[in-house]
Amino acid sequence: MSLEVFSGTSIPRELTTAAMEYLWAKWKTLYATGDLTLQRLTEESNYPLRDRLVFLMTAGDDFVYTYVGAEIQRAIGRDRAGSLLSTSGNPMRGEYARVYRKVADDLIPACLRYTLPTTQNGKIWQRLILPVPIADTAVCxxxxxxxxxxxxEVYDQLFRTAPDAMVVACPIANDVGHTKDGWVIMMNDRARDMLGFTRSIGNLRLSEIPQFAGVDVWGRLYGPNVSSGLIPVPSANFDIELMRFPHVFGLKLRPRLPQRISDNVALVPSLA
Structure with missing residues (x-):
């Protein structure tokens, strides 16, 4: 089975969100007091539960979808309300069915974690399954x-600790759409060291960073002839490599190599 299944009186805490904790605690309280109903369990709260909920009713050896929340509909591409689990076309429907059947028979919740076999992005889903008896033989x-x-979190860590000095900014355009500045939205540790910048980047424009105060190259970013070379920064010991993305742009700060003596000083003729 490709599912990771947790059954019983606890759920794994390391990935559990506040919304899932709330729903789990509410089910336990209602079950213990004999007040467990579908309405009481799923009534509105401060958490966005309804959009992420699915209701399934037992139907013999199968399960029928009776409600599919909007966020789940977007994830699976359609509303399965009224259809059977066995006809869903999901390659993991058999594995889901075995877990659902055990939860319905034992009236003990379960928590699942899994990745979809059709995905290439490595994303993990987690799912909390709570049984609500409806009648003597029916369970929702x-x-x-x-x-x-x-x-x-991985990308943030890799960006922050990258050996290259990088700054990412959101374009600030003038009335005709030319980029004239940028709001700084990311700056990694190496860039902070090179710029000597220690304060928060909140509400910070590129033009407010001393080394960039006299730099006016941002307008080249989205023009038809974008410069591909390094752009010298007169007031600093680094050059800028522009990185263009659809909605933001990046600056890679390249340390300027010291010029060779032969480039700046005439060689003294050797004495014979």
Whole structure:
């Protein structure tokens, strides 16, 4: 089975979000007090639960979707309400069914973690399955799903500790659309060292960084003939390599190599 399944009285805490913790604690409280109903469990709260919920009713050996939240619809590409799990076309439907059946039979919640076999991005989903008895033979499964995306924290760490000095900015354009400056949105540790910059980047423009005060090259970024070479910065000991992206632009600060003596000083003729 490609699912990681946790069943019983606890759920894994290392990836659990506040919304999932809330729903789990609410189910335990309602179950213990005998007040567990579908309405009580899923009524509005401060967390965006409804968009991430799916309801499934037991239907013999199968399960039928009775509600699919908007966020789940976007993730799977359609609304499966009214259809059977066995006809969903999901390659993992058999594995889901075995877990759902155990939850429905034992009335014990379960938590799943899994990656989809069709994905190439390595994203992990986690799913909380809560049983709600409806009648003597019917059980509704309340399934809360959310995506665990580690990409941002990995990218942030790699950017922050990269050996190259880099600054990322969002363009500030004039009335005719020419980029004249940029809001700084990212600056890694190496760039801070080179620029001697220690304060927050909040509300910071490139033109407010002393080394960039006299630099006016940002307008070249989105023109038809973008310069591909290094741009000298007269007031600093580095050059700038511009990196253009669809919505932001990057500056890679290249330390300027000292010029060779032969480039600046006439050679003294040797004495015979």
């Amino acid at each position: 499964l309340v399934v809360y799903s959310e995506l665990i995306d580690h990409h941002k």
